[in-house]
Amino acid sequence: MKATTRVAFPGAEELIERIDDAVARSDPRDVVHALRRSMCAMIRDSDVRLPDCVFEPHREHYARRELYRSPSLGYSVIAMTWGPGQGTPIHDHSGMWCVEGVWAGEIEVVQYELREQSGDRFQFESVGGMQAGPGSAGSLIPPHEYHTIANPSADAIAVSVHVYRAEMTQCNVFRRVDGDWYERSPRRLGLDH
Numbered sequence: 001m002k003a004t005t006r007v008a009f010p011g012a013e014e015l016i017e018r019i020d021d022a023v024a025r026s027d028p029r030d031v032v033h034a035l036r037r038s039m040c041a042m043i044r045d046s047d048v049r050l051p052d053c054v055f056e057p058h059r060e061h062y063a064r065r066e067l068y069r070s071p072s073l074g075y076s077v078i079a080m081t082w083g084p085g086q087g088t089p090i091h092d093h094s095g096m097w098c099v100e101g102v103w104a105g106e107i108e109v110v111q112y113e114l115r116e117q118s119g120d121r122f123q124f125e126s127v128g129g130m131q132a133g134p135g136s137a138g139s140l141i142p143p144h145e146y147h148t149i150a151n152p153s154a155d156a157i158a159v160s161v162h163v164y165r166a167e168m169t170q171c172n173v174f175r176r177v178d179g180d181w182y183e184r185s186p187r188r189l190g191l192d193h
Contacts (some may be wrong), residue, residue, distance in 0.1 A: 007067045010046060010049030015077075016068055018042060019163055023073045027098045028165075029191060032139035035163055039101035039137040043161075047187040050079060050103060050159065057083035057157050063192040069167055076167045078191075081148075082158040087150025090124060093140055096165040101137035105151060105158030107148070109138060112146040120184045122174055132183075 006012070016039075022034035037058065042048050054065055063081040082105070089110055094157070100109075110129035114122060124146060131152065132138065153156040169189055174182035 009051045035099040036137045043135045054079040057081050062086045074166045076164050078159045078162045082151035092172045093145045095142045097141045099139045099163045102132045102160050103159040106133045107158050108150050108152045110148045122182045
C-alpha cells in the first residue's frame with residue numbers, strides 16, 4: 001500500500017472533507033458535479049491558502065505537485081503551476097474523470113473529439129475552448145477526455161488544482177503528424193517539489 005500524501009496548508013482539512021463528500025458518490029457525473037461546486041467555493045474561500053511552493057513555476061515545464069492522495073477513496077489532488085506560455089499537447093486522462101479548478105491567473109482549455117483512429121494514429125477535431133480565471137472549474141468524464149491546457153499569459157503564472165479519480169502517473173499525448181492526424185505516445189507523469 002502506498003503512503004498517503006498530505007501537504008499541510010491553511011484550509012487543507014476542509015478542502016479534503018469536501019472532496020471526500022463529493023467522491024463518495026457512486027455515479028461519476030454526480031461526483032464531478034459536486035466536485036465542481038465544492039472546488040469553486042473553496043477557491044473563493046480566503047481561509048484556504050495553498051502552500052507557497054505551488055506559486056513557484058518550473059522554468060522548463062509546467063509543475064505538478066501532489067497535495068493529497070486519499071488512502072480510502074483513492075483520488076489524488078494535484079496543484080499545477082503554469083509559467084507564462086506553458087502548456088500541454090493534446091492528451092487524455094487514461095480513462096479517469098477529473099475536475100480542474102483555476103486557483104490563480106488564467107488558463108485556456110481546448111477540448112477535442114476523436115473522429116477516427118487507425119492504429120496509433122488519431123484524427124481529432126477541436127470542439128471548443130474556453131479561457132478560465134480564478135474560481136472557475138471544469139471537468140472531464142471519459143470518453144470526452146481529450147484536451148490541451150495552457151497559460152495564455154506572457155508574463156504571469158497560473159495555478160490550477162486537479163482532482164483525479166486515482167493517482168495519475170501516466171497519460172497518452174498526441175503529436176501532430178499530418179494535417180489533423182496525430183500519433184499517440186504514452187507519457188509517464190512525475191511530480192515536482
